Amino acid sequence: MAADSRTIIAPTDAELLQAQADLWRHSLYYLTSMALKCAVELHIPTAIHNLGGAASLPDLVTALSLPQTKLPFLRRLMRLLITSGIFASESGAEVETYRLNPLSWLLVEGVEAEDHTYQKYFALATVSLHYLEAGLSLADWFKKDLPVPTPSPFEELHGVPLVHETTKLLDEELDRILNEGVADMTTWQLEPLFGSAGVRSLTDCGGGDGTTVRGIIKAFPDIKCTVLDLPRVIENAPAHDSVNYVAGDMFHSIPPAQTVLVKLLLHFFNDEDCVKILEQCRKAIPSKEEGGKVIIIEIAVDPSVGPIMYEAQLLMDMLMMMNIRGRQRDENDWREIFMKAGFSDYKIVKKIGARGVIEVYP
Ligand SMILES: C[S@@+](CC[C@H](N)C(=O)[O-])C[C@H]1O[C@@H](n2cnc3c(N)ncnc32)[C@H](O)[C@@H]1O
Secondary structure, eight states, rough: OOOOHHHOOEEEHHHHHHHHHHHHHHHHHHHHHHHHHHHHTHHHHHHHHHTTTTEEHHHHHHTTTTOGHHHHHHHHHHHHHHHHHHSOOOTTTOOOOOEOHHHHHHTTTOOTTOOOOOHHHHHHTSHHHHHHHHTTTTTHHHHHOOOSSSOOOHHHHHHHOSSTTTHHHHHHHHHHHHHHHHHHHTTTTTHHHHHTOOOOEEEEOOOOTSSSHHHHHOOTTTTTEEEEEEEOHHTTTTOOOTEEEOOOOOTTOOOOOSEEESSSGGGGGGGGHHHHHHHHHHSSSOOOOTTTTTEEEEEEEEEGHHHHHHHHHHHHHHHHHHHOOOOEHHHHHHHHHHHHHHHOEEEEEEEETTTEEEEEEE
């Protein structure tokens, strides 16, 4: 017998009021994304940084060259961004003062420090018009019986895939932002992995312009490094004496090395393509006894990372579902792919924030 919701749910008034507030929050969270985009476009993090890391509202209005009439509006914008954890404020100060926190620090432009990466392109791309339109088409996309492999709502609506050489035909600015974003992907905490693992030679598969490999070589000059990427990417990679750049296609062959690194790549592809890429990785490495392994750096969706990190993982999965054919995977998904690609074993060796480092053995 079907359950009668009236017998199960009997909310109190307090619960209903809370539910209404929660509904407002969930319906309006896109405004936080818009406010973040606005802060990036106005260069608010950089302005606060240039003002010594703290700024009053009038100082900020002047530094940003905004009309004085916008002061009360900027206060409201900053209030939301502080409450959302994007900036900090000085508690108890006589004058309202805004400060950078680690999140807004990530958005400061022109910082040379090694631990700093410049993530503004991610914040800008995720609220670009074509992404938002794809999101708005989600219910229509669900209702359509589309051929397999299933195109994403983005591809179905706009007629071109995202992160593809044809994306610029749709939106040159979005394509530029995405390429910049890829070049800026983090290399935090990677170097220790390769030193302690006794890696002698490494191929970074889909290694982009070689940013990761240059970071590894800096820490471990003895590791012989190769970067494989598509010809149009390798053509624009900065020359480096110790990096062997190879233009090619990872679906066909991967330059041999003791270790193949596959970093922030597989979530762009569906399971069948991941198996094909990993089969090529397996061919490129020696046996397990000779130290052969593939190192994968990706999200491994897992609630044990805590509610905030887990929510970030699930949102990243929705981002994939909306825009590309790939997905974020949990440990079972990864295991299935590794076994299909002919590997014998794997180990999640480290967590890096919401991501994990997985070693996969032949
Ligand atoms: C998201 S980026 C990751 C870049 C890099 N691994 C990092 O962590 O910064 C994916 C990379 O895979 C490359 N790629 C895509 N298809 C490829 C293929 N068939 N063969 C080689 N590289 C490919 C792209 O050009 C891009 O540089």
